[in-house]
Amino acid sequence: MKKIDIKLTVNGEQHEMAVAPGERLLDVLRERLGLTGTKEGCGEGECGACTINMNGQAVLSCLMLAVQADGATILTIEGLQKGADLHPLQEAFIGESAVQCGYCTPGMIMASDALIRNNPSPTQGMIRDALANNICRCTGYDRPVKAVLKAASQMKERKNG
Amino acid sequence: MDKLEVVGKPIKRIDGIDKVTGAAKYATDITLDNMLYAKLLRSPHAHAKVTHIDTAAAENLPGVKAVATILEVPKVLQYWYFLRTGKKEKQIYLRDNIVRFVGDPVLAVAAKDEETVSKALSLITVTYEKLPDLQDPVVALEEESIKIHSKGNVAMKAEKEFGDIQEGFNRADVIIENTYHTSKQKHASLEPIGSCVAHYQPDKRLTVFSSTQLPHWSRHYLAGALEMPLNKVRVIKPYTGGAFGGRCGLIHGLEVMCSWLSRKALRPVRLSFSREEDFIATESRHPMIIKMKTGATKEGIITANDVKIIADVGGYGTHYIGVIADCLSTGGALYKIPNYRFYGTAVYTNKSLCGALRGYGNPQMNFAQESQVDIIAEKLGVDPLKIRLKNYRPKGDMDPVLREKIQSNGLPECLEKGAAEADWDAKRCQLPGITVIKRGIGLSIMLHGTGAAGALPDPASATIMINADGSVNLLTAAADEGQGNRTVLAQVASEVLGIDIEKITVSDTDTAVTPLDCGTHGSRQAYSGGLAVKAAATEARNKMLFFAAKSLGVKQQKLGIKKGRIYELSDPENNILIHELMRQNQIGDMSLCEQVIGSFSGIASAMPGYYGAIFAEVEVNTETGEVRVTKLTSAFDVGRALNPDLVEGQITGGGAMGIGFALTEGLIVKDGHILNGNLTDYRLLRACDVPEIVPIIVESNEPTGPFGAKGIGEGAMVNVASAIANAICHASGVRLTDLCMTPENILQKLEEKTA
Incomplete structure (x- = not known):
C-alpha cells in the first residue's frame, strides 16, 4: 500500500x-x-x-x-520533564502516592496536564470529570485526584510567585 | 531494636520516578533485536475436537518463521501444589486436540511483522468436530455422556465437618436458608493480561520476559513444559500493569506457546493479547452457587452453618482447589460457630477458565455468609454490629481449619473505629426517607489468610549484599505488580541494617539473580517477603557488627548501628562508618577481601489471619433500581502498617474494586460467547463514580510477622459486596442474593416485595 x-x-x-x-x-x-x-x-x-x-x-x-x-x-x-526537575504533576503523583502499578499513570498525567492548561484552577469535581476517560484499577482514584489538585495549586503559585 | 526509623513511615515508593516519567518498561514495551511477532488462532467453538490443521499455505508465506499447535505444545493446568513431586507434576501438562471454550488457543504463528502474522493466520484451515457443550455447572455436575475432561466434569469434591451440625440446628431458635449466586468477575488490570517476549538461543537457553506474579514457579512450569533444565530457563518480570491474581503463574496459551515458537525459529518472539483476548480467554473469578443454612439462638449466638458450594471452573482447572479451600478456611474461622459443615464442588464447564482473583474464594463466600448473619440479626432484632462482636473468633482461640492458634485479631477495634467514622449508631436508626431515594447503612466483617505457609509450598528468600561504599543490593523475587512491596522490603532492610533507604537498591525480579520465592499471592509479600528480608538483613548486620567489634575493640553485643554508623552503645564517640569498614573488609585488607552477605531461604512460621470491617452507605432509587454508594469506611487490622501510605492505597483500591464486584462487574456468557468483553460493556468504576472511601488502619501486632505485620492486599475488597448488600437491605427492605446487584435485580426484588 x-x-x-x-x-x-x-x-x-x-x-x-x-x-x-x-x-x-x-x-x-x-x-x-x-x-x-x-x-x-x-x-x-x-x-x-x-x-x-x-x-x-x-x-x-x-x-x-x-x-x-x-x-x-x-x-x-x-x-513533560524539563531538565533535571520533574514536572509538578509528576512530583505530585509521587508525593501523593497516586501511583501504584503505573500503567495508567502516563495517560492520567497527560490528561491532567491538558486540563490544567485549559483551566489552571480546577475543582475536585472538574478533575474527576476530566479523568473519567482514564481508567485506574489500582488506586480508587482518590490519590490521583488529590495529586492533580496539588499540582494545579503549585503551578499557580509558581506562576504568580 | 529501639525506636523504628524507617518501618511504619510513609516512605515514597522506590519506583515512582520510573513510573511518572514513562521510563518504566512493561512486557509490551520490550523489543529485542531480530524479534518476531506472534498471534494466536483461537477456537470459535465452546467444545470441539480439532481433527485436522492445515498450515502449509501459511508456512510457505514469506516472512513466516514458525507455527506451533496444541497438538505439540502442552497446556499447563497450573497449581504449584503439584510441583511437590515429579510424578504429581506430570499431571499438570496436558497435550491434546480438544478445545474447551470459545477463545481456547489452537495454534500460533510467528512472523517478521504483525501484518504477515495476520495474513498467515487467514491461510490456515482448522477442521473441528463439534462436541456438545456444557454451560451450566449444575447440568455439568450430573451429565455423564458429555465429558469435558477425560476424568469427567467434576474437578473436585471437598467435605469437612466440625462439631455436630444436627445438634447445632437443634439448639437454634431461628434457622434461615438461602441460595446465593456470584458473578464471573474479571481482573481488568490496565495492562492487558498476556504479554511476553521469549528468546530461545542456539545454546539452548531460554529467557522469557513476562508479567508473572510467580516468576520462580513460572520458570518451573516452563522448564517442565519445554522439557528443559531449570537453570537454562530465565524468567524476568518487568514492571507490571496490575495483576490482582490474573498473572498467578503462566497465562493460558501465552508463555509456553511463545517460547515454543522462539525455540523453533531461534529468534526472539513477542506475543501480546489484546484487551478482547484478555476478557474472553484469560482467567476470571469462579462464579459460585452457594446454598447456606444458618442457625442461631434467640440471644444471637450462631450455633450452626451448613454450606454447599458449586464453583464453575470453566474449561480448565488451575486454582480451584485453593479457591474452594479458601471458602472453608475463611468462612469457617471468622466466627466461633461450633458446628460447621462444608461441601465444596468444583465443576468444569465450557466457559473461559477461572483462576485466582483478589480474595480467591473469599469474596463469594463472604457475600453469602455475611448476608446470612445480617438476616439473622434482623430476624432477632439484634444490632448487626453486636451480633458480630458476639460471634467473632477472638485472639487466643484455635483456628478450626488451620489448627493454629490465633495470635492477633483487631476486629473489635476495626468495628469500633469504623462505626465511629461512619456514625453507625445514629445512621442505623435513621429512617430510609420518604422520597423514591432510600438511604441506608450496612456493615460486614472479614478474615483473610496471609500467605499460604503450611497449605502450599510457600518459600520466601532474600539476599543482602553490602557494598564497599556502604550501599546495599537486595536480591529478591518478590514480584511487585504495583502494590509497592519492593518499597516495603527496602524499608525492612534499611531498618535492620541501620542504612539509609536511599542507599538500598532492590534487584530486578529475575530468576537468574534472585533466590527461590513463591511469588506474590495471598497478601504475602510484606509478611513472608518481609520475614525473609529481615532474616537476611539480620545476618548481614551481625556480620558487620562482628567486623566492627574487632575494629573498635568492643564486644559485638555492645554495638549499635544508626544512619550508616556502627557505635559503642555506652560510648557513641567510639564508632566507625559502615562504608569505611566495608571498604577495608572488601578491598583495603588484602588478607581478607570479604563482602558482607546475608541470606535467608525458607518459610514463615504461620499463616496469620488479617481482619476487616467495612461500613457501606448507599442510596437506592426505588423507581429505577439504581444504587449509589455514597461512602465506604474500611477499617483493617494489618498487624502493623510497615508503610501506611501503601496500606491505605490497598484499602481504597480494594474498596473501588469491591464496589465493582457488588454492582457492575461480571462477564455475561451466552451460548459460550462472552458478550461484554470490552471496557465499555464490562463496566469498571471511573473517577466520577467512586465515592469517598475512608481507610482506617488498625494495628494488632502479629507476633509471627516482621515488626508485627500481616497482609492487606486481597482482603481490602473481600467484604465490600456484603456490606453493600446489607446496606441496600437497610435502605430498601429487599435482600439481594445475586451478584452483581444490578438495577434490574433490585427492581425485581422490589416488585416481589410489593406484590
Whole structure:
C-alpha cells in the first residue's frame, strides 16, 4: 500500500516519516520513535492509557491515525520533564502516592496536564470529570485526584510567585 | 531494636520516578533485536475436537518463521501444589486436540511483522468436530455422556465437618436458608493480561520476559513444559500493569506457546493479547452457587452453618482447589460457630477458565455468609454490629481449619473505629426517607489468610549484599505488580541494617539473580517477603557488627548501628562508618577481601489471619433500581502498617474494586460467547463514580510477622459486596442474593416485595 509522508514535532524534536494510511499515532510513537511511556490498554478509546497532548489538547493516540496528526505538535510523558526537575504533576503523583502499578499513570498525567492548561484552577469535581476517560484499577482514584489538585495549586503559585 | 526509623513511615515508593516519567518498561514495551511477532488462532467453538490443521499455505508465506499447535505444545493446568513431586507434576501438562471454550488457543504463528502474522493466520484451515457443550455447572455436575475432561466434569469434591451440625440446628431458635449466586468477575488490570517476549538461543537457553506474579514457579512450569533444565530457563518480570491474581503463574496459551515458537525459529518472539483476548480467554473469578443454612439462638449466638458450594471452573482447572479451600478456611474461622459443615464442588464447564482473583474464594463466600448473619440479626432484632462482636473468633482461640492458634485479631477495634467514622449508631436508626431515594447503612466483617505457609509450598528468600561504599543490593523475587512491596522490603532492610533507604537498591525480579520465592499471592509479600528480608538483613548486620567489634575493640553485643554508623552503645564517640569498614573488609585488607552477605531461604512460621470491617452507605432509587454508594469506611487490622501510605492505597483500591464486584462487574456468557468483553460493556468504576472511601488502619501486632505485620492486599475488597448488600437491605427492605446487584435485580426484588 502506498505510504504517506508526514511531519510531526514530538517533545520538541521534528520527525519526517512515511506511514501507512491505517497506521495509528500510538504505534508511530511506541514502535517507530521508541516512546513506550504512552501505553495501550484497550486500543478502542475506552481506557485512556494512550492519552497524549496534541496541539494543547488531550488526545487518545489509539484512535488517531498518524496521517491525521500530520503537522501537529505532540507532547508525550517523556517530554513533560524539563531538565533535571520533574514536572509538578509528576512530583505530585509521587508525593501523593497516586501511583501504584503505573500503567495508567502516563495517560492520567497527560490528561491532567491538558486540563490544567485549559483551566489552571480546577475543582475536585472538574478533575474527576476530566479523568473519567482514564481508567485506574489500582488506586480508587482518590490519590490521583488529590495529586492533580496539588499540582494545579503549585503551578499557580509558581506562576504568580 | 529501639525506636523504628524507617518501618511504619510513609516512605515514597522506590519506583515512582520510573513510573511518572514513562521510563518504566512493561512486557509490551520490550523489543529485542531480530524479534518476531506472534498471534494466536483461537477456537470459535465452546467444545470441539480439532481433527485436522492445515498450515502449509501459511508456512510457505514469506516472512513466516514458525507455527506451533496444541497438538505439540502442552497446556499447563497450573497449581504449584503439584510441583511437590515429579510424578504429581506430570499431571499438570496436558497435550491434546480438544478445545474447551470459545477463545481456547489452537495454534500460533510467528512472523517478521504483525501484518504477515495476520495474513498467515487467514491461510490456515482448522477442521473441528463439534462436541456438545456444557454451560451450566449444575447440568455439568450430573451429565455423564458429555465429558469435558477425560476424568469427567467434576474437578473436585471437598467435605469437612466440625462439631455436630444436627445438634447445632437443634439448639437454634431461628434457622434461615438461602441460595446465593456470584458473578464471573474479571481482573481488568490496565495492562492487558498476556504479554511476553521469549528468546530461545542456539545454546539452548531460554529467557522469557513476562508479567508473572510467580516468576520462580513460572520458570518451573516452563522448564517442565519445554522439557528443559531449570537453570537454562530465565524468567524476568518487568514492571507490571496490575495483576490482582490474573498473572498467578503462566497465562493460558501465552508463555509456553511463545517460547515454543522462539525455540523453533531461534529468534526472539513477542506475543501480546489484546484487551478482547484478555476478557474472553484469560482467567476470571469462579462464579459460585452457594446454598447456606444458618442457625442461631434467640440471644444471637450462631450455633450452626451448613454450606454447599458449586464453583464453575470453566474449561480448565488451575486454582480451584485453593479457591474452594479458601471458602472453608475463611468462612469457617471468622466466627466461633461450633458446628460447621462444608461441601465444596468444583465443576468444569465450557466457559473461559477461572483462576485466582483478589480474595480467591473469599469474596463469594463472604457475600453469602455475611448476608446470612445480617438476616439473622434482623430476624432477632439484634444490632448487626453486636451480633458480630458476639460471634467473632477472638485472639487466643484455635483456628478450626488451620489448627493454629490465633495470635492477633483487631476486629473489635476495626468495628469500633469504623462505626465511629461512619456514625453507625445514629445512621442505623435513621429512617430510609420518604422520597423514591432510600438511604441506608450496612456493615460486614472479614478474615483473610496471609500467605499460604503450611497449605502450599510457600518459600520466601532474600539476599543482602553490602557494598564497599556502604550501599546495599537486595536480591529478591518478590514480584511487585504495583502494590509497592519492593518499597516495603527496602524499608525492612534499611531498618535492620541501620542504612539509609536511599542507599538500598532492590534487584530486578529475575530468576537468574534472585533466590527461590513463591511469588506474590495471598497478601504475602510484606509478611513472608518481609520475614525473609529481615532474616537476611539480620545476618548481614551481625556480620558487620562482628567486623566492627574487632575494629573498635568492643564486644559485638555492645554495638549499635544508626544512619550508616556502627557505635559503642555506652560510648557513641567510639564508632566507625559502615562504608569505611566495608571498604577495608572488601578491598583495603588484602588478607581478607570479604563482602558482607546475608541470606535467608525458607518459610514463615504461620499463616496469620488479617481482619476487616467495612461500613457501606448507599442510596437506592426505588423507581429505577439504581444504587449509589455514597461512602465506604474500611477499617483493617494489618498487624502493623510497615508503610501506611501503601496500606491505605490497598484499602481504597480494594474498596473501588469491591464496589465493582457488588454492582457492575461480571462477564455475561451466552451460548459460550462472552458478550461484554470490552471496557465499555464490562463496566469498571471511573473517577466520577467512586465515592469517598475512608481507610482506617488498625494495628494488632502479629507476633509471627516482621515488626508485627500481616497482609492487606486481597482482603481490602473481600467484604465490600456484603456490606453493600446489607446496606441496600437497610435502605430498601429487599435482600439481594445475586451478584452483581444490578438495577434490574433490585427492581425485581422490589416488585416481589410489593406484590
